[in-house]
Amino acid sequence: MVSTTPLPFSPEQQAWYAKACAKLDARRLQALLFDLTDIHSPTGAAREASQFMARHLSNVGMNASYRPMNERTGNVVAEKRGSGGGAALMLYAPIDTHLEGDASDDPWVGPPDYADLKPQARSEGDWVYGLGASNPKGMIATLTEVATALIEAEVPLIGDLIVAMADGGMPVDLAARDHAGMSAGVTHLLSRGVAPDFAIVMKPWNWVYHEEPGMGWFKLKVKGTLGYAGVPRETPGFRSSVVPAAHVILELEQWLIDYAERNTSGAVKPHGWISGVRAGWPERPAFPSAVTEIFFDIRINPRTTPGDVKAQFAQFVAALRERHPDFDLDWEMYGSVPGGTTSPANWIVQSARRGWEHIEQRAHPTPDLLGGQTDGAALRRFGIPTARIGWPWPAEGSPLPVAEGLGGMGATYVPDLMPCAHKIMYAVIDTLTRQRAELGLRSAHLSAEAD
Incomplete structure (x- = not known):
């Protein structure tokens, strides 16, 4: 495993990071998570949830749009441009849930009366329950909170921040919905002009991964x-x-x-x-x-x-x-x-590890071996260097009983998400307040000279 290359923040970067982290708001994150979880978004039918997120990202100050794939579903792309000369970094999560949330799930999911299997949101203290409340909607709420806090802190970005969500992230193939699933949404997204230099995918488990199966x-x-x-x-x-x-x-x-x-x-x-x-x-x-x-x-x-x-x-x-x-x-x-991999020496993997180590106050260990498949593999196959970063999962200590096995996908303890938000914020500022050459990328000036 390649070790983490130290690269301390400048005093200016440290000040921007501290200001942006001070804007992170767990209650605001929880409110968004509740509202989004309450909008049912099974694979291939995520239009309402995606349109909701496009409106929300517009309201926080991003240039956001809903990108339809058909009448039932579509993707979300939001951008906050920097001053120029930097990289484009995409924060990405899927938006569809792994179950239908109706009678068609019965009896295959087991007892269906758990709160984490219902397509309606429910809150208990710091917990949010409902189908997909942890994966993917906890990830969406966290990435959105990072973008919101960054904008509120008025960090002077050089590069461009992109926040994106796509349908079809679940490992399913639904013929009745135009074969939705199997990364169809992110493939649609990347084939239509969304072209980041780097990507960060938020997914469960509290490590940084450079590859996925x-x-x-x-x-x-x-x-x-x-x-x-x-x-x-x-x-x-x-x-x-x-x-x-x-x-x-x-x-x-x-x-x-x-x-x-x-x-x-x-x-x-x-x-x-x-x-x-x-x-x-x-x-x-x-x-x-x-x-x-x-x-x-x-x-x-x-x-x-x-x-x-x-x-x-x-x-x-x-x-x-x-x-x-x-x-x-x-x-x-x-x-x-196919699977996808990024060199562990790549900038974005190293930056994500620096963020992880900054919060955890220890060297990033060799993570547990990974078997979960996500849209991160598709991003890497498109040639986009991608880091996966997450939080402890499944959450422990739920006040409500949750389904065994994958029940954790619908139960989120919001305080667990906040350290991950700080780690991602670190990588965002580390990446978007630098010129392209500092990130190992060709500058537009050099590209023009080469031509």
Whole structure:
């Protein structure tokens, strides 16, 4: 791991930083978080939330606009330009939530009556609950508070601050909504004139990451024949698809564990999980299904291509067929997103680490290995150096019961967000009060001379 390069603030930068941090307001952040959480924004249908944020960012003094993708959804871009000659830094978070927040989630989410799974906001003291209240809306509220405080402090920026949010950040693919998900929104954004020199992505976990994995989606079919519950098991010609699938699931689970170990490198451990099994008709249980399908997600290290992961899985299936020649198997890879990486020596990663170390008062440690996939991978694939920075997650000590597993995505303890806001503010001032050459970027003057 590359160590952090020290670069102390000048007296002027230190004064600007102190003034901007003094403007950070936890109560204002919480109020915005509550209002945004109360606007339902499932993937592919985030128009109302995005329009709300465009208006809010305009009101705090940014040149903000709503960028529609279709009649149901769109993105947000807001800009505060500096005096010129500096870099453009984008603070980014997705805006869509991972669940629909309605009866279609039942029974797959488990008991649905937790406050953190509801698409309505609820406050208890310093806590805000509701679908997406932590991820992504806690991130949006924090980044917006950083921008608001920076503007109120009248920091003399040289570079340009961009605050952006996009739909489609969740790892889903919703065909009914123009295949929303899988970073479709940020890809739309970056293909239409939003071109920062650097980006900071806020996501859970209290470290700075320079890279994130991609993901591959697979469907493994176990084939048999259509049957009938009234016939004996030794009936000629009948082969169950469901019972062999149970054996396949156990072997696949072990392969996923081994895959993660084999493909770990850098800051990424690419986990994989079986997410679903589908077979037969609930209304026709007398007829065993001819096909059982197993669905799973494999995370992809930035140094491994989706094609290589596909080849690794093909080897597993070939070996499985050798061990079980009576199993009739077929498979396909039906989703793939490459990972993305930024050099840990890049300015924005180093700046984010300096901000982290300034607040934590210790050297940035080697972070826990990462398996979560975000739009940060897409930003890096577009050639935008990107740092990921976050806060302790999930929050502890909730006064209300929250769903297990990913329940933390809908429960935010606002005081946990404030240290992260100070870290991000540090990187913003560190980056946007310098000339391009200081950041390792070509200046417009030098570019013109080269031409």
